[in-house]
Amino acid sequence: MKKLWGGRFTGSAEDWVDEFGASIGFDQELAEQDIEGSIAHAMMLAQSDIISDREADEIIQGLKKLKEKAKNNDLEYSAKLEDIHLNLEHHLTELIGPTGGKLHTARSRNDQVATDMHLYLRAQVEEIIELINEFQKTIIEQAEQNIETIMPGYTHLQRAQPISFAHHLMAYFWMLDRDKQRYSDSFKRINLSPLGAGALAGTTFPIDRYFTAQKLGFEGIYENSLDAVSDRDFILEFLSGSSILMMHLSRLCEEIILWSSQEFQFIELSDAFTTGSSIMPQKKNPDMAELIRGKAGRVYGSLIGLLTVLKGLPLAYNKDMQEDKEGMFDTVKTIKGSLKIFSGMIKTMKVKKETMESSVKNDFSNATELADYLATKGIPFREAHEIVGKLVLECIQKQCYLADLPLEAYKEMNPLFEDDIYEALNPYNAVGRRTSAGGTGFSQVKAQIGKAKELL
Ligand code: ARG
16 A cells, blocks of 8 residues: 655565554544544635635545544455554545545645544533433432431541531532533643644644634634644543543542442442452442442543653654553543442432441431530630540440430539530531531522522
8 A cells, every 4th residue: 555655765674664653543533523623624716716615525425424434334455554544544545536635635644643533532521411410400300319318427437526418419410510620621722723734833824723723613713733733632631621530530449339238338339330249249349439439540540641751852752752642541441431330329328328327327426516516615625625535435435325324424524515505416416506607507408509500
């Protein structure tokens, strides 16, 4: 097969060398974007009288046919032709003859590939934002069912203070909301056109970069042709936003895994998102949560991989940059898959309210209530803390909980204790009273859910 850049060569590489250098194995994912970019470019060439209207028409009709074929997986690609750009140009010329060779006037694969990736990521980020929305809706639905479900809140994975399960779920709603904001914000920078930068220096042809930018729906153009073909910071931004999202998801994974363990028994995942063991018949493993937790690794890997590829690269394009694609494609797939699984998993999980509530009763996570109680009566909080600490110790020695101690035991420790302490110790009241802004008090949780709904 004739190389499209073969003019100055007398020898040729062996097949296995061509294969090593080729990106067609993965960049065929960009076929549609490549054709879209080419159509805009051909229109512009005619508009600027660089090619004739008839030629542009032939090219565009040919490209449209290729688009159909690409959609139906009906195009043959060859590693001999290196990448998607040269493969498509080859097909176009096969289809319409030598006029096909005019398409590449005033263009380089360097601005072409950058354009393709901007178009690709723009569409993917839009889809990802939509999937985050879906997941957030699911979280709200579960939260609404569990406003008054009390569970232990933890610090250091030690029971700390009772909280509403809805409050815990909603914490993830807000993390996802910031993830979404990061994607939306990066959109401004994704939505710029590198097309027309040429190989690096622009072109002598009277092209109109604003025309192609507008045709492709870009908000503006890269102002510097070297910058346009050299940087991949828009992909880095996508990968770093995605890494943060995966970090968030992996924490929820971890909690889901803990909660569905025999030790916690706070939730039960639906059969649809769990698997059995080939040897232990009793097992129901939270595989999907584990897998997503694990997949955070490959997304971080793609981010670090691309940062490392770009580090120290001289301007402008270098072949190293062909390594920008697989991590991006893989991350898109990972993020979309993880978000879809999560929506289903959270929607269908069974919340075991009784276990959650009984674990709050059989522990000391209401100790802060007593310290607050004394502090309200004028005892400095530090002192109150000390007194309650002693009461906890007494309970541990007597093998009981705070609500089991008789009033006399309290009075002995401090005369300010009255019999309303038992109400204060009730975990339901403990949660309900935490009405500071953003707190776990039921009224605050409801207000929070209200705000969340408004946002969606
Ligand atoms: N396949 C190449 C890549 O993905 C396209 C750009 C090639 N440009 C070049 N000057 N060799 O990076």
